[in-house]
Every structure is written in C-alpha cells, then in structure tokens.
Amino acid sequence: KFVLKWSRKKRSVGWLSAACLLVRREALLDVAGFDEDFFIYFEDIDLCFRIKKAGWTLVYLPQAKVLHVGGATTSTRLTAGRFEYRKSQLAFYDKHNSKASRLLLRLFLKLNIRLIAWRGKFRGESGQWLREQYARLLKGRRKSA
Secondary structure, eight states, X not given: OOOOGGGGXXXXXXXXXXXXXXXXXXXXXXXTSSOTTXXXXXXXXXXHHHXXXXXXXXXXXXXXXXXXXXXXXXXXXXXXXXXXXXXXXXXXXXXXXXXXXXXXXXXXXXXXXXHHHHTTTTXXXXXXXXXXXXXXXXXXXXXXX
C-alpha cells in the first residue's frame, strides 16, 4: 500500500471530505451548517471553505481510519452523476470565485460537453434531456426541469 509521508502527520488542511468529518458544534453554528443549494458534491468543500473563512482551523488526523466506498451514490447513473458534479462545481464557483474563474470554468465545461457529445454520450431520449440540462446549466439557470 502506497502512503505519502505527509499523509502520516497531523496537519492543517484546506478542506476535508464529509465522508468522515467531525465538526465542533460552535463552528457549524457559526457558518449556519451545510448549504442546502448543494444536492451532492462540493457541499463539504463549501462547508470547509466557510469554516476556514470564519477563523476556524481544519485539521487532518491520520490516526482516524475510515472505509469510504466512493461513488456508491452515483455508480448506477454515471452520466447523471457527472452532471450533478458539474452542477455543484458551478454553484461553488458562483458562490466563492471571481468572475474570471467562473468564465474559465464555463468555457472548459462547454468544450468538455462538446467532447462528450462527439463521443456519442448524448444519444437517445435521455441524452437529449441531458444535453438540454447542460445547456440550461451553462446559461446560468441551475434548476433542472
């Protein structure tokens, strides 16, 4: 098993996965908890970002051992899972990043979606629906129909 040396030491970090996250009650109350605008993905990054901004410290403790089966929520619907990831990514950027960063992300996603379409991932009725959802998302309307 490959383990990086720095991962064996207690240290301050920028964010922690909500798969295993212990938070002081005061810190959670200080930032009003999780933002309900994030359905899945980026909710933990947003929470940690706001906790740090409020002056709290995030600490990684390597002694804690957790088995997290990543992707279990979206493993049966990979395309929909990728869409939800991008939706939350845009919401996070809209909330915390500069206009230039948001524009660069949207440009990247438009190119990425063209690549997905070129590879034939938007076929059939469900593909048409997904293509429409991406178009709506990239025009700034996050709510899906």
